[in-house]
Amino acid sequence: MTGLVASEWLKTRSLRSTWWSAALTVAAVLVAAAIDRDGVFPLAGYLVLIVAATSSGAASMVGEYASGLIRATAVAVPARSHVVLAKAVVQAAVWTVVGALAAAGSLVVDGTVSVTPGELSGAVLVGPVCAIVGLGLAVLLRQAGAVYVTGILLLVALPQLLTGDNVVVRALHHAMILPAWQRLTLAYGPAEAVGDLYTSAGAAWLSYLLWPIAVLGAALVVHHRRDV
Amino acid sequence: MIHVEDLVKRYGAITAVAGLSFTARPGRVTGFLGPNGAGKTTTLRVLLGLDSPTGGSATIGGVPFRSHRRGLRHAGALLDAQQAHPGRTAAVHLAALARGNGLSRRRVDEVLGETGLSGVAGRRVGTFSLGMRQRLGVATALLGDPPVLIFDEPVNGMDPEGVRWARGLFRRLAAEGRTVFLSSHLIGEMAATADELVVVGQGRLLACGPVTELTGSAGSLEEAFFALTEGSVDHRAGGAR
Numbered sequence: 001m002t003g004l005v006a007s008e009w010l011k012t013r014s015l016r017s018t019w020w021s022a023a024l025t026v027a028a029v030l031v032a033a034a035i036d037r038d039g040v041f042p043l044a045g046y047l048v049l050i051v052a053a054t055s056s057g058a059a060s061m062v063g064e065y066a067s068g069l070i071r072a073t074a075v076a077v078p079a080r081s082h083v084v085l086a087k088a089v090v091q092a093a094v095w096t097v098v099g100a101l102a103a104a105g106s107l108v109v110d111g112t113v114s115v116t117p118g119e120l121s122g123a124v125l126v127g128p129v130c131a132i133v134g135l136g137l138a139v140l141l142r143q144a145g146a147v148y149v150t151g152i153l154l155l156v157a158l159p160q161l162l163t164g165d166n167v168v169v170r171a172l173h174h175a176m177i178l179p180a181w182q183r184l185t186l187a188y189g190p191a192e193a194v195g196d197l198y199t200s201a202g203a204a205w206l207s208y209l210l211w212p213i214a215v216l217g218a219a220l221v222v223h224h225r226r227d228v
Numbered sequence: 229m230i231h232v233e234d235l236v237k238r239y240g241a242i243t244a245v246a247g248l249s250f251t252a253r254p255g256r257v258t259g260f261l262g263p264n265g266a267g268k269t270t271t272l273r274v275l276l277g278l279d280s281p282t283g284g285s286a287t288i289g290g291v292p293f294r295s296h297r298r299g300l301r302h303a304g305a306l307l308d309a310q311q312a313h314p315g316r317t318a319a320v321h322l323a324a325l326a327r328g329n330g331l332s333r334r335r336v337d338e339v340l341g342e343t344g345l346s347g348v349a350g351r352r353v354g355t356f357s358l359g360m361r362q363r364l365g366v367a368t369a370l371l372g373d374p375p376v377l378i379f380d381e382p383v384n385g386m387d388p389e390g391v392r393w394a395r396g397l398f399r400r401l402a403a404e405g406r407t408v409f410l411s412s413h414l415i416g417e418m419a420a421t422a423d424e425l426v427v428v429g430q431g432r433l434l435a436c437g438p439v440t441e442l443t444g445s446a447g448s449l450e451e452a453f454f455a456l457t458e459g460s461v462d463h464r465a466g467g468a469r
Contacts, residue, residue, distance in 0.1 A: 007328035014320040015313070068310035069321075071278060072368055075305050076325045078277050079297040086328075227279040 004077065004086040012060065012090050022098045025052040029102040033109040040110045041103065041123045041185045047156060049102055050178065053127045054151040057091045057134030062144045074228045081220045084139055088216055091135055092128035099127030118201065122184025122208075129177060129208050130155060136215030139223050174199035180207035229254055230275060230376060230409055234284035237270050237431075244270040246431035247284065252409045252424070254375065257402045259422030259439070260411040261453060263461045267431040268411045269307070272380055276305050288376050300329040300372025306365035306379045314354030318345055318364050321353060326371055339367040344393070358385030366394070376407045383417060395421050419449040427453065429460025 012018050025048060032045030061084075064070040077083050103123040107113065134151050141147045155177055162173035173179055181187070183204040188194045191201075199207075230252040237245040245267040252258035262268050273279040275286045277294035285292070288303050296302050312321045322336045340346045343363040348356070353364065362385055369377055379398070383391045398421055402408045412418055418425065418439070425442050427434045434456045435442055439449065446452035 003330050004328045007324045010320060010324045010327060011313075011316070014316050014324075016315065063313055063315075067313045068308055069313050071307050072311040072325060074278055075276050075293075075303070075307075076298065076300050076329055078294045078299045082297070083328075225280075227273075 001082060001086065004082055005089050008060075008083070008086040008090045012094065015063075017059070018056070018094070021052050021056055022094070025049050025098055026101050026105060028052075030105045030109055033106040037110075039185070039187055039189075040112055040115055040119070041106050041187065043182075043187055045102070045106070046123070046126065046181060046185075047178075049099070049127060050130050050155055050181075051152060053095045053098070053130040054134035054137075054155055055148060056095065057087075057131035057136075058138040058144075058147045058151060059134075060087045060091055061135055061138035062142070062147055065138075065142050066144060070228055080228070081224050084135070084216070084220055084223055087135055088132050088212075091131040095127030095131040096124060099124040102127075119185050122181060122204070125208055126177065126181045129212050132212035133177070133215045136212070136219040139219035140215075170196070174203055175207055177207055177211055180204035184208075229290065229407055230258075230286075230288055230378075231290070232271065232275070232284075232286045235271065235274060235281055235286050236283035237267070237274055237279060238282045244431055245274070248428060248431060248433055249284075250426045250433060250436050252407050252426070254407045255402055255405050256423040257398050257408040257410060257421055258424045258426060259418040260409060260426050260428070261413075261415070261418060262428040262434075263457050264413075265430075266428045266457075266460070268428060269380055270431075271428075272305070272307060272378055272409075272411060275378065276303065276307070278307075298329045300325065300331065300374060302372070302374055303376040303378060304369030304372060304374045305377070306362070306369045306382050308380065309358055309361040309365055309385065311368070312353040312361070312364055315352060317350050317352055318356070318367075319349040321364065322367060322371060325368060329372055331372060335371060335373075339370045342370060342397075343367040359387055359390050362386055363390070366397070374406070376409070377401055378409045378411075380411045381413070382410065383412070383414065391417070415450045415453050419443075427456050429457045432460070434460065 028048040029045035032042035036042035036044060064073060073083055074080055103120060137151050138147045141150060159173060159176040159178040162169050179199055183198045183201060191198055233249045235245050235248045248271060260268050274281050275288060293303060319336060323333060326336050340349050343366050345363055345367060362382060366382060383394050386394060398408050398410060410422060422439055425439055426436045443449045443452050446455055
């Protein structure tokens with residue numbers, strides 16, 4: 001597996017788009033942090049990060065299908081699920097680093113050190129969580145347009161649409177990744193003040209954990225069985 | 229050794245391969261001939277584990293290709309000139325595949341040299357001509373120094389020098405004791421390169437055997453091919469017969 005991870009890292013770092021998207025994402029978070037003085041971690045900046053991480057994870061697989069590289073990859077590695085796992089490792093690592101840079105930058109711009117480890121982890125880890133979800137969606141859907149639209153609808157638009165007092169709608173809203181990020185980073189202020197607009201911290205961590213596991217798990221099963 | 233037995237592959241209602249059996253042996257260049265839509269590419273895809281068979285079996289070295297965790301040491305393939313990311317250089321494309329198979333970086337330089345791509349190793353694949361991409365595909369196939377090599381229309385887009393080079397390469401690979409399996413529409417190329425032929429039409433075997441035997445009394449391989457495939461051409465210009 002280490003050889004495959006090195007292989008996927010080489011694929012990732014050899015594309016200029018990797019470095020552009022990472023640099024622009026960090027810049028977007030910093031600019032948003034400078035403008036938005038409400039909280040430490042700016043929502044607008046993190047929406048950019050969520051979209052960029054999802055797209056990056058997706059691109060690592062969409063690029064294989066679109067260029068036909070997937071055929072060479074599948075002949076080189078008949079154990080196809082290993083390739084998806086190696087991509088997940090690389091994407092998670094890249095977006096943990098980008099997330100850490102963005103979070104550190106937000107702290108500097110905000111001029112604060114008063115965040116808890118929970119808030120900090122919530123800000124950093126949303127990157128790798130979204131990158132893995134994006135990768136999984138790309139394996140499942142394969143077509144670039146379908147992957148990006150689904151990713152953005154699912155991770156960014158849907159949480160905004162799921163509003164209101166209905167119990168089911170609220171539960172669905174709380175299960176999404178963006179509301180989990182909002183809870184973990186206390187985007188609307190302290191939990192006591194916000195009330196049940198927030199999910200619980202435990203449920204938020206569960207969203208961070210279960211979304212990537214579920215989407216990547218489905219992707220591994222489908223990719224193993226389906227014709228390439 | 230390539231062995232295909234009673235292979236059936238259906239995509240929904242379409243039957244691409246309908247009970248095909250043949251063997252391609254080591255030390256020989258085996259040509260795979262047939263009209264468009266005969267099921268050649270599908271057969272190669274099943275052999276390489278890209279598609280799973282609906283029925284029957286297709287094995288390389290006696291085992292289904294997907295029973296290997298890493299493939300390049302067992303078989304190499306050029307399925308299509310479009311099998312590299314346009315944003316990566318030829319060297320990085322090969323290095324990434326080599327790294328995943330535990331092959332050395334030196335091997336990358338060797339296959340680049342062997343396919344005449346050393347001078348453009350640092351150029352992005354997106355800037356390559358079709359002929360250069362075919363050479364890169366051949367380089368990819370050679371990377372793991374495998375005993376079985378599969379090429380689908382390898383000389384498409386190659387210049388005359390490239391075609392001659394490819395012909396020599398295939399002959400040499402077979403002389404080294406490898407199984408070389410070559411799919412092409414170019415009958416003249418087949419007559420010049422292949423020892424054995426497998427001729428298919430509409431997913432079925434029409435004929436197989438040494439080139440000289442198949443050419444037989446027809447005079448040329450081309451005449452023999454048209455005689456064999458007369459009843460199984462799906463797409464013929466000039467309207468219904």
